[in-house]
Amino acid sequence: MKRIGLAWQIFIGLVIGIIVGAIFYGNSDIAKYLQPIGDIFLRLIKMIVVPIVISSIIIAVAGVGDIKQLGKIGGKTILYFEIITTVAILLGLLSANIFKPGAGVDMGHLSKTDISSYVDTAKTTEQHSFADTIVNIVPANPISAIANGDMLAIIFFALMFGFAISAIGEKGKPVIRFFQGTADAMFYMTNQIMKVAPVGVFALIGVTVSKFGLSSLIPLGKLIITVYGTMFFFIIVVLGLVAKIAGFSIFKLIKTLKEELILAFSTASSESVLPKLMEKTEKLGCPKHISSFVIPTGYSFNLDGSTLYQSLAAIFIAQMYGIDLSITKQISLVLVLMVTSKGIAGVPGVSFVVLLATLGSVGIPVEGLAFIAGIDRILDMGRTVVNVIGNSLAAIVISKWEGKFNPNRNMQAAEKVNG
Known part of the structure; x- marks a missing residue:
C-alpha cells in the first residue's frame, strides 16, 4: 500500500x-488540551x-x-524587496x-477584542525610524541577538563571520567543517520534526476554530473575502508575472512547496517553514549562498502578504467609520507603511503593531x-502563505x-525531496 505523502497528512x-474545533466551539477545555501540543x-x-x-x-x-559579489547580491535583493512590497x-x-x-458595516453587531497587549509595543515603534532599523542590523552583542531571535542582526553577524573565515584561508577550514x-x-x-507536523497542525487549527467558531466570521465576511481574493490575485497575477519574466512558473513553485504552504497556513507562522524553504529553493536550482541570504532577509524586508493586508x-x-481618505492621505499611508513594515520585523503580531503605529x-x-482583532488569526494564515511564496x-x-x-x-536530490 502506498504511503500517504506528508502534504496529505x-x-x-x-x-x-x-471539525474538532467546530464540535467543541465555545468549550474552553479543548484549548487546554490542544494548545500545549501546538505550542x-x-x-x-x-x-x-x-x-x-x-x-x-x-x-x-x-x-x-567575495565581499563585492555578496554586496551586489544584497543590493539587488533589497531593491527587489522594495519594489514588490510597494506593489x-x-x-x-x-x-x-x-x-x-x-462600507455599511454595522459596528454594533461586531464583537470587540482587547488590543491593549499590542498598544505598548506600538508606542515604542512609533518613534522607530528607518535609521534605527539600519543601526539595529549591527548587533552590540551577537549572543543577545541570537537569544532574542533578531534575524537581521543574526544575518549580519553570520555574514561578517563567514567573510572572516574565508579571509584566514587554511586556518578556517576546521570551522567551516564544524558549521x-x-x-x-x-x-x-527538521525532517524528523516535520513528521509530527500533522499533529501540530491539528492542535493549532482546532484551538483557533473552537475559540472563534465559524459564525464569528460572518459579520466580517466581506473583509475576509476581499483580503483572501486580493492575496490570491497577488500570488497568481503579480508574483506569477514576476516568475514568468524570470523564466519560472509560479505553479511549479506552489506545487514544490505544497507541504510548506499547508503548514504555514495552518500554523500562521513563516518560521515553521524557513528551514525547508532554504532547502527546497536550493534543490530547485538556487545557489546556497543566495537562498541562505535572500530567504532569511526576506523575513524582515519582504512580507508581501503582511503589507498588502495592512x-x-x-x-x-x-470606511467602517465613514472617513473618506483623500489621495494625498492614501499616498502618505503608503509611505508610512513602507518604513514601519520593515522597522519592526520579528515583533509578535507584527501586522497589528504596524497598523497601530x-x-x-x-x-x-x-x-x-x-473590531478585526478577533479574526486576525484567520487573516494571518493567508498573509503567511503569501509571505512564504514571495520569499521563495x-x-x-x-x-x-x-x-x-x-x-x-x-x-x-529535488526528486528525492518532492517524492
Missing part, C-alpha cells in the same frame, strides 16, 4: 482540527531556525569569499477602494482595530538575475 490534520510543535521548529540560518550563511559566504501595498489600497469591504556538520544535523532534525485593513477601518498618522481611529520566489529571481540559477544542480 498535514491537510488531513487540518481538516480534522477544523510544542512551534517551539520545535523555532528551536532549529537560528542554528540553520547561522550555519547556512557562514558556509555559503565562506564558500563565495503589494498599492494593490491592497486599490482593492479596498474598489470593493469597499468596510557544515551543524547545518546537516539541523536539516536532519494597507487594505487601514482603508477598511476608515500607522493609523494615527493619517487620522484613522486605532480603536477600529479592536525572491530567491529564484535573484539567482536568475545573477545568472547562477541551475535547475540541474540538484535534480536527483
Whole structure:
C-alpha cells in the first residue's frame, strides 16, 4: 500500500482540527488540551531556525569569499524587496477602494477584542525610524541577538563571520567543517520534526476554530473575502508575472512547496517553514549562498502578504467609520507603511503593531482595530502563505538575475525531496 505523502497528512490534520474545533466551539477545555501540543510543535521548529540560518550563511559566504559579489547580491535583493512590497501595498489600497469591504458595516453587531497587549509595543515603534532599523542590523552583542531571535542582526553577524573565515584561508577550514556538520544535523532534525507536523497542525487549527467558531466570521465576511481574493490575485497575477519574466512558473513553485504552504497556513507562522524553504529553493536550482541570504532577509524586508493586508485593513477601518481618505492621505499611508513594515520585523503580531503605529498618522481611529482583532488569526494564515511564496520566489529571481540559477544542480536530490 502506498504511503500517504506528508502534504496529505498535514491537510488531513487540518481538516480534522477544523471539525474538532467546530464540535467543541465555545468549550474552553479543548484549548487546554490542544494548545500545549501546538505550542510544542512551534517551539520545535523555532528551536532549529537560528542554528540553520547561522550555519547556512557562514558556509555559503565562506564558500563565495567575495565581499563585492555578496554586496551586489544584497543590493539587488533589497531593491527587489522594495519594489514588490510597494506593489503589494498599492494593490491592497486599490482593492479596498474598489470593493469597499468596510462600507455599511454595522459596528454594533461586531464583537470587540482587547488590543491593549499590542498598544505598548506600538508606542515604542512609533518613534522607530528607518535609521534605527539600519543601526539595529549591527548587533552590540551577537549572543543577545541570537537569544532574542533578531534575524537581521543574526544575518549580519553570520555574514561578517563567514567573510572572516574565508579571509584566514587554511586556518578556517576546521570551522567551516564544524558549521557544515551543524547545518546537516539541523536539516536532519527538521525532517524528523516535520513528521509530527500533522499533529501540530491539528492542535493549532482546532484551538483557533473552537475559540472563534465559524459564525464569528460572518459579520466580517466581506473583509475576509476581499483580503483572501486580493492575496490570491497577488500570488497568481503579480508574483506569477514576476516568475514568468524570470523564466519560472509560479505553479511549479506552489506545487514544490505544497507541504510548506499547508503548514504555514495552518500554523500562521513563516518560521515553521524557513528551514525547508532554504532547502527546497536550493534543490530547485538556487545557489546556497543566495537562498541562505535572500530567504532569511526576506523575513524582515519582504512580507508581501503582511503589507498588502495592512494597507487594505487601514482603508477598511476608515470606511467602517465613514472617513473618506483623500489621495494625498492614501499616498502618505503608503509611505508610512513602507518604513514601519520593515522597522519592526520579528515583533509578535507584527501586522497589528504596524497598523497601530500607522493609523494615527493619517487620522484613522486605532480603536477600529479592536473590531478585526478577533479574526486576525484567520487573516494571518493567508498573509503567511503569501509571505512564504514571495520569499521563495525572491530567491529564484535573484539567482536568475545573477545568472547562477541551475535547475540541474540538484535534480536527483529535488526528486528525492518532492517524492
